[in-house]
Amino acid sequence: MAKAQQQRTRANEGIKGSQKRRTRAANTRPPSRAHWVAPLTLAALILFSLLVWWMMSSFAGNNSADTASSIQPIAALDSPDFHSLLVDPQDPEHLLFGSHAGIQESRDGGITWEDGELRNADAMQLASSPKAPETLYATGHDVFQASHDSGQTWQPVTHNLPGTDIHGFAQDPTDPRRLYALVMGAGTFTSADGGTTWQPLPTQPSGDGMHIALAASAGSLYAATDRGLMVSRDGGQSWQALPSQPSGEIMSLAAPVSDPQLLYAGTPTGLAKSTNGGESWTNLGPDDVPVLAVAVTPSDPNRVFLLSDAGAVYRSVDAGVTWR
Template sequence: MLINRAWYRYVLGMTLLCLLLLSLGGCASGSGLLGGGNWQANGLQDTQLRVLAVNPNDPQQIYAGDEQGRVFISANAGQQWQERSSGLPLPAALYALSLDNAGKRLYAATEKGLFVSTDAAQHWQRLSPTSDLPATSYTALFFTPGTTAQTIYVGTVKQGIFSSTDGGTTWHAASGGLPQGAGVNSLAFDPGLHQLWAATTSGIYRSVDKGASWRAFMNGLPANITINAIQTAASSGGTQGLLYIGTNQGLYRSQDAGAHWQRGETPLVGSNIRTILVDFRSGSSGTVYIGSDLGALRSDDQGQNWQSVASGLPKGVTVYALALGATDYAQLYAAADKLYLFPGIGGMSDPKRIVPLVLILFFFYLLLRMTTRTRRRPRSPAPKQPPVTSR
């Protein structure tokens, strides 16, 4: 009986330990019993969100922009939002929203011009067109690394690329070698190789002289492909020369600075990739997220294989933008008309997490009762010895 009771206590203890380890392990990845393990819709519901930006000085400060050109700000990692569109030409499609590296100036690329705010989007001012900055539709924004002497690059729908080294006061054309009338969808930079990349309506182009001249890199890409986005792994601390492009025919990657392009082991053929986010939180930056008409996908092997980030997004929803924010950049944000957060907040109230937690507490209770009963059980009195009589 003692052996059976001890074995029972051992089984209960090991079961409890395993359940606790599983739940704590899941918490580390944001999918455990004590954390929200799926996407959760946020407060911006009646919108058609297209772009996101996070303040590098305060990742709790999140910006979002919608298809009509409205800009919203949250100072508490997406819990509450305020619209801040004063000075923007509404309605006007908003194609890009980005803070400079110092986090002081917020730029908006719209179909009706280029705008800037220096007071956290409370007021917007148009960067007045000049002979070097035309009045046109602006589609892409990029800032070279560093908080001093950084260069701003902006892409347009038909007039190429322009750059500024003084915060947008003066501009210079940076389109030498780009096809006439090519629209610029995305810009990226490899800081180690000093290569500037442009995803255009005419293909992928690279410049090694700050935009003075460009050269096409299309080896391995099919004809008539639409390239929506480009991202370098090195910009987030990853491998130099490793690039990703999102297209209307899936995701392609290059490991030799664009000399050759190929699909990964999971080709994603037929999917339309809208945005690419390399996870900068790890040193190797092997984790990559993409937003597509398949939802939000994740790869942990530099884009070779892909899987859904989590459940919770509506079926058929297109993810247009992704961003990391909140304390320690622990939250992943997705602009998919509405705004979605992963892991969702308030995960403890999810019934799927309450039931396993109750089971854990129940096992703990049983173990405690068994241990207590065993400890308090009185010992059987020793048998009396017959009295010794003297003869």
Template sequence: MEKVLILLGTKKGAFILEGDKQRRSWALKGPFCNTWPIQHVAADPATGTIYAAGGNAWFGPAIWKSTDLGETWTHSSAGLSYPEGETPIAAAWSLAQGRDALYAGVEPAGLFKSTDEGETWKHVSGLRDHPSREHWQPGGGGLILHVIVQHPDDPKKLWVGISSAGVFHSADGGETWEPRNSGTRADFNPEDQRYPEFGQCVHSLALAPGGGERLYQQNHCGMYRSDDGGRAWTSIEAGLPSTFGFPAAAHPRDPDTLFLLPLNGDIKGRYMPDAKAAVWRTRDGGSTWTALRNGLPQQDAYFGVLRQAMATDRLEPAGVYFGTGGGALFASADEGESWSCLAQHLPAISSVETLVVES
């Protein structure tokens, strides 16, 4: 019998909601990780090991690990450091379990790799060796590598998103990198510099299923799709209530289906448009969009949702989940057609991921 775990990173530790396969009954566990600020919780689907990336300028960075579905935890920061003289790492922000290694993104922006299940870490120095690095500028939350994507069929292919340096791609496992931002706007630049080679503020990247190189990107300045691994991006924001938002979540099986949470704008409060909550779904790769509202609050919804705080599960039909800055967790067991609130009054939710395991 399968069960579903919803993995939450929050400002006061990690939490886990455990539900049955029907996704009707849920139990909350936590907080874990000594209530450290946890930016991202993710799992290795092959082993069930759960990892949590966290820290801040006070605690320093660390990656936590649980091999028993959250019952016990250990953590390590061995190797999570830059050479002496560079700005120290304040926190670990993102995780990705690849076929060959576990990857972590940190602040100030950089990429680290572990080949021993998070016990020790090695800097993937090729990214920060890129000649554009001296020109990288922090976004509103800092200079952070907050999204890591590895191609499921070729572990040497990596994409990362940095605020606000843009999307970078490596075809050789991180030895060398190139910016892949053609077609994405930087509206905050002067008019003649709206489409730079790098410097865009990417918010979220989602790799579509199916083994190709289709990527979806929610940017500070628009919503985009690329069918060639980010070499060229096409706007798919027509029909959306806003060009601004943070998270995007791919369907586990259909490359044309994506779930999105637009907010009302970068300088208008960054909450649900018209204070009415909706998840927007496309079934045709972004050509058209549908607002999914059934069960979501339709008045006074002045909450935001952060860049890693939405996810899908691999069940049929796919479940969709998102967490808010006010500590509420919403879920749909029917691909967004209807919604319920699974938890309230949690700390501000930084990330949402799922894990399906045998009970």
């Protein structure tokens, strides 16, 4: 009897020992997958969020730099003043720059410049027409000259204008003999014979005129005045103020010959662009660069040049989206 009791006691102790060993084994077993997947997932999400934040911060920083100090001009002109810019209709690499001292020319798309043949003569405005690509005009203070060999030689134009303080000048892209001239103190005039005889327009744009540009569509004339941008849809017979205006004073205008709705306006804060004849505007930059002159390549309206008040020459090959 006693012996049987001892056997039952040892059996119970064996069962308890086995249970303790199983408990210790369970406590020392590696944690299940569910225990470590959740922390790793949380850590991955945190790292991903930090990566996205860093990438967005870097992009914003680079983007702001591209629109400001990182944009470098292709050239810097040496001149006491800066007025006009023109791309030769016959040669897109041939550019002309006009100042009070005459004309400088570039033969490599604006990279390098040298003195042209018109010197010691004010060239406030330069004009040309694809219909007569070899003929160029230069006007300014007591200056009205023409070249019939793409700028190699220049001759004074005989005319009947009341004065030659010509601050605005445009040549019709469809009729090269049709010219427009804005004479300070006298008004806006038109010529149908290449500049020999002139008649005043029957109505004048309101305000003091500063610059004019002729659009590609025949009869559309734009005038920048101290009261804003005016437009004539009938060759200067009547004028209306555009409902939308570029921000700031209009310092220069350019109308590409290949697109009747496209218009560029230089302002104190950069270049503005309209794709609907001046009804609305988009600012293109370069930011905070006063644009004193702008020129569009006749054969490629996406290739645009502008000139800053410091003589910096900028070029865009994508209609002003980017500059270099």
